[in-house]
Amino acid sequence: MDQHTARTPPPPAPSEEAATGVYRPPRPARPVAGLVRRVRAARPRPRLTGLGAGLLTTVITVLGGAVDALLFDGPGLLFGLVFVAVSVAGAVYVRPYDLVAAPVAAPIAFAVAVVLTSDSGSGGLAGHLLGVFTGLATLTGWLYTGTVLAAAIVAVRALRRPSRRRRSQRCSAAPRGRSPR
Numbered sequence: 001m002d003q004h005t006a007r008t009p010p011p012p013a014p015s016e017e018a019a020t021g022v023y024r025p026p027r028p029a030r031p032v033a034g035l036v037r038r039v040r041a042a043r044p045r046p047r048l049t050g051l052g053a054g055l056l057t058t059v060i061t062v063l064g065g066a067v068d069a070l071l072f073d074g075p076g077l078l079f080g081l082v083f084v085a086v087s088v089a090g091a092v093y094v095r096p097y098d099l100v101a102a103p104v105a106a107p108i109a110f111a112v113a114v115v116l117t118s119d120s121g122s123g124g125l126a127g128h129l130l131g132v133f134t135g136l137a138t139l140t141g142w143l144y145t146g147t148v149l150a151a152a153i154v155a156v157r158a159l160r161r162p163s164r165r166r167r168s169q170r171c172s173a174a175p176r177g178r179s180p181r
Contacts, residue, residue, distance in 0.1 A: 050101030053094040057102075058109040060086040065117035074119035075135055080142030083110055087146035091153035099158055103151040110143045111136070 048056060064082025065075045072078070086109075091102040118131035136143075
């Protein structure tokens with residue numbers, strides 16, 4: 001019949017220090033683990049196909065080269081920085097099934113961008129070819145940097161990827177079918 005009476009909270013449990021007589025400091029918080037967990041949760045999932053990664057790398061590299069050619073008369077520092085950034089982005093956002101496409105697409109995109117944005121001078125086709133070869137020769141450091149970074153990111157992602165399950169010991173290598181009589 002005491003349905004409307006207030007319940008009293010239970011008495012507090014004796015502390016560990018009072019029970020054992022030993023003082024233990026509180027456990028320190030792990031801010032790094034919490035931060036890592038939040039970063040992993042916020043990181044977008046890879047969504048680009050191999051073709052998408054190649055197109056993204058090529059289009060953005062050509063646009064970066066075009067802007068650099070308009071501002072500074074030929075591909076240079078801005079072009080290199082854009083190329084390295086887009087190579088890394090392509091390697092990060094490509095699907096796990098198409099991991100090989102990112103490091104392969106990077107040099108192709110670089111070559112296409114240099115061909116389309118190189119300084120031709122006033123020599124016609126010969127001047128344009130000379131500008132392409134000069135651009136490829138002088139910008140090789142950017143090419144290697146972007147390609148090596150893309151390959152390193154892809155290698156780390158491939159190593160962290162779970163492998164397929166192995167067949168059990170009971171499964172034989174013999175083809176399936178009826179047993180011989």
